[in-house]
Amino acid sequence: xxxxxxxxxxxxxxxxxxxxxxxxxxxxxxxxxxxxxxxxxxxxxxxxxxxxxxxxxxxxxxxxxxxxxxxxxxxxxxxxxxxxxxxxxxxxxxxxxxxxxxxxxxxxxxxxxxxxxxxxxxxxxxxxxxxxxxxxxxxxxxxxxxxxxxxxxxxxxxxxxxxxxxxxxxxxxxxxxxxxxxxxxxxxxxxxxxxxxxxxxxxxxxxxxxxxxxxxxxxxxxxxxxxxxxxxxxxxxxxxxxxxxxxxxxxxxxxxxxxxxxxxxxxxxxxxxxxxxxxxxxxxxxxxxxxxxxxxxxxxxxxxxxxxxxxxxxxxxxxxxxxxxxxxxxxxx
Amino acid sequence: xxxxxxxxxxxxxxxxxxxxxxxxxxxxxxxxxxxxxxxxxxxxxxxxxxxxxxxxxxxxxxxxxxxxxxxxxxxxxxxxxxxxxxxxxxxxxxxxxxxxxxxxxxxxxxxxxxxxxxxxxxxxxxxxxxxxxxxxxxxxxxxxxxxxxxxxxxxxxxxxxxxxxxxxxxxxxxxxxxxxxxxxxxxxxxxxxxxxxxxxxxxxxxxxxxxxxxxxxxxxxxxxxxxxxxxxxxxxxxxxxxxxxxxxxxxxxxxxxxxxxxxxxxx
Numbered sequence: 001x002x003x004x005x006x007x008x009x010x011x012x013x014x015x016x017x018x019x020x021x022x023x024x025x026x027x028x029x030x031x032x033x034x035x036x037x038x039x040x041x042x043x044x045x046x047x048x049x050x051x052x053x054x055x056x057x058x059x060x061x062x063x064x065x066x067x068x069x070x071x072x073x074x075x076x077x078x079x080x081x082x083x084x085x086x087x088x089x090x091x092x093x094x095x096x097x098x099x100x101x102x103x104x105x106x107x108x109x110x111x112x113x114x115x116x117x118x119x120x121x122x123x124x125x126x127x128x129x130x131x132x133x134x135x136x137x138x139x140x141x142x143x144x145x146x147x148x149x150x151x152x153x154x155x156x157x158x159x160x161x162x163x164x165x166x167x168x169x170x171x172x173x174x175x176x177x178x179x180x181x182x183x184x185x186x187x188x189x190x191x192x193x194x195x196x197x198x199x200x201x202x203x204x205x206x207x208x209x210x211x212x213x214x215x216x217x218x219x220x221x222x223x224x225x226x227x228x229x230x231x232x233x234x235x236x237x238x239x240x241x242x243x244x245x246x247x248x249x250x251x252x253x254x255x256x257x258x259x260x261x262x263x264x265x266x267x268x269x270x271x272x273x274x275x276x277x278x279x280x281x282x283x284x285x286x287x288x289x290x291x292x293x294x295x296x297x298x299x300x301x302x303x304x305x306x307x308x309x310x311x312x313x314x315x316x317x318x319x320x321x322x323x324x325x326x327x328x329x330x331x332x333x
Numbered sequence: 334x335x336x337x338x339x340x341x342x343x344x345x346x347x348x349x350x351x352x353x354x355x356x357x358x359x360x361x362x363x364x365x366x367x368x369x370x371x372x373x374x375x376x377x378x379x380x381x382x383x384x385x386x387x388x389x390x391x392x393x394x395x396x397x398x399x400x401x402x403x404x405x406x407x408x409x410x411x412x413x414x415x416x417x418x419x420x421x422x423x424x425x426x427x428x429x430x431x432x433x434x435x436x437x438x439x440x441x442x443x444x445x446x447x448x449x450x451x452x453x454x455x456x457x458x459x460x461x462x463x464x465x466x467x468x469x470x471x472x473x474x475x476x477x478x479x480x481x482x483x484x485x486x487x488x489x490x491x492x493x494x495x496x497x498x499x500x501x502x503x504x505x506x507x508x509x510x511x512x513x514x515x516x517x518x519x520x521x522x523x524x525x526x527x528x529x530x531x532x533x534x535x536x537x538x539x540x541x542x543x544x545x546x547x548x549x550x551x552x553x554x555x556x557x558x559x560x561x562x563x564x565x566x567x568x569x570x571x572x573x574x575x576x577x578x579x580x581x582x583x584x585x586x587x588x589x590x591x592x593x594x595x596x597x598x599x600x
Contacts, residue, residue, distance in 0.1 A: 095429075
């Protein structure tokens, strides 16, 4: 259909049927015969178009429906409502075909063969994805130029550290040169230098292979380093979709003003520059006491995201009085 | 087809990585066989005649030793593996390989079967052959046995996959798998030769798919009456083939239907 778009989603929704559990032993016995189901909406009315080659940060608090959306894009889950196209085909209808054109990394799981050396896993993937010899060689030599691959190749996956394993998993996901790669929390549990390494790798691969990357993460460092565009969902609904620069002015143009007052005390003020300016805040303070030092900082992505998550939660708590079906948040999808 | 060969070889390599595991399996089987030996010795000692249900003590032991070896050879731990993958959510990653999932599963485990053939079945057979001292023929029956074993392997896979599919719904496996193991072991002749069953039950079992897994190939190998080229072998193999087709078609339909309503845990 649309050649320029890697992913098109129109009004996608996903419901799960969950048994209404009762408490205690008596309740559990009752549950055996219960037909009392709750419909829980994990994802509701998400529309999204992602052009080829973009790195999109797909964010949201825990349980917001991120993984559910990713699973629908990969074809593991079938959406309850709406239309979805990935690389021009409907993923859940042609799961195996769609799989040829996508790569997946779930940060907490590995697709590599646990007890085999990495090189054997790569060779298996080469056969499974029907990668041509020259393409395979080219990819391996690209990998060798990007990371220090040699010591990893002959190590079995179970002997690897988490960082090495994640790195290997990312390489494995890109091996068949897919059009879209889904990275679900790829930097979870990694140290600072490994995180940086992995971010560099993802950026390089995206640049060289023009791969579309959908990245979910809770690490704002990933977002700052990689994402051109950010989509935020909460309670299954999309609440933000724009580029990262817009994000910082989402709540107005915020900056953090730090003032050092006598007694070596730092005071922080978050200033919305659309309403007031930094100078007037400073002069307010100056009337009261002496100012020893001044710092003016841009608001971090983390701060903004935190505000968005919290803002949405507050809004939804107000709604929940009317709309009870949203209350069921223990559904860990 | 190269991808399936690659998966098989990976499976074989994986098995070889666990040297200790192989050793423990062999040791475990030795202990089991000792138990079987003394159990049946006691059974025969308490019987007034040398021949029980048309089988001498030696016949029974040969049958049971080979049945155990065949069980080790054909066994696939698909139910365990799949249920673990469902509970951990790792099944996602396997579903996202561009291959038919059932075929993928089969060849992921097939390497294990090849290794167990060389590591357990073949050595056991060689030992039994010399101990039995001429009771086992080495002729055409070996070729027929190979054909029969191929069907048995596919049948066993289909049964495993069917049970594993049920686990998609229950999300717990232990009980279901125990039931399956017991039924298969009892009705397939892997623990008790089928001739020891009462007449009526034996007729019913005769038509069930389970006996096609262990009993049929073994009887063909040992050239029991009704399982030779002169009489009955083709109908036995036909029965295997029919069950093979029925169970793999049913299993495939059930799997394809079930996987659509799968809810994958975690994440």
